[in-house]
Amino acid sequence: MHLLALATTIFLLICNGCASPISDSSLDKRQTTSKYCSAESNLCYLQISTTASNPVFRIAIPDGTSAPFEILLQIIAPVSNGWAGFAWGGGMIANPLTVAWPNGNKVTVSSRWSSGRTLPGTYSGATYKTLSSSKNSTHWMAEVVCTGCSKWSGGQLSTTGINTFAWALSRTAVQQPASASSSFSIHNNLGQFSTDLSSAKVSQSVFQQHIKSAATA
């Protein structure tokens, strides 16, 4: 009997995914990107989706601009998600993180930044305006405008080339749902993907009109 092999196997089984930084190859890259057009909001978004138990993200940006520009972001998450996050530079560290969670029948959106793989701190370099948010028996959702998500210290989004984004979710509810500076626990699922933003571009007038009409709705 190879005791060492047995012990190693048991350790690997127990410790599957513990501690060490994830390598790129183990990140889920099976995202589907598509163009999603909403009759309701009268514009089209770049949509990123995986499976029904993960959040869907939708992004729209004003055409004809380069960073910094404002970004429309929708997060639609199943109620099993305690929080869902989007990383604008494609990893956990040193890029704006948009983190959202349900708060009663609304959603709290929190601006975060992390310099390590620990609870990200709040980040004043990005600000959010919530256009709508809601929660029902199956999903919670928020649509926000982010100022500060397209350019940050050390990076920016390209409107012509490929960008790498990442997302994360936890199945544990956050500690203080009403507070944007709430603590929360580590993700249960992560993904990373690369895409250009061509499907996210909408005319500047449509972009601004959508923000205006949502704000007065």
Ligand code: HEM
């Ligand atoms: C309490 C909060 C958090 C803790 C303790 C934490 C911790 C970690 C750890 C230990 C890893 C290494 C791989 C692993 O063990 O799974 C990791 C990776 C990652 N985390 Fe977090 N995380 C937190 C929140 C977040 C948030 C809010 C986001 C995004 C909005 C995020 C995005 C990522 C991504 C994309 C990776 C993989 C790529 C990379 O390592 O940079 N994390 N995190």
Ligand SMILES: *[C@@H]1O[C@H](CO)[C@@H](O)[C@H](O)[C@H]1NC(C)=O
């Ligand atoms: C619940 O909310 C989600 C996200 O907004 C929506 O897609 C879905 O149609 C809603 N379901 C019901 C039953 O209203």
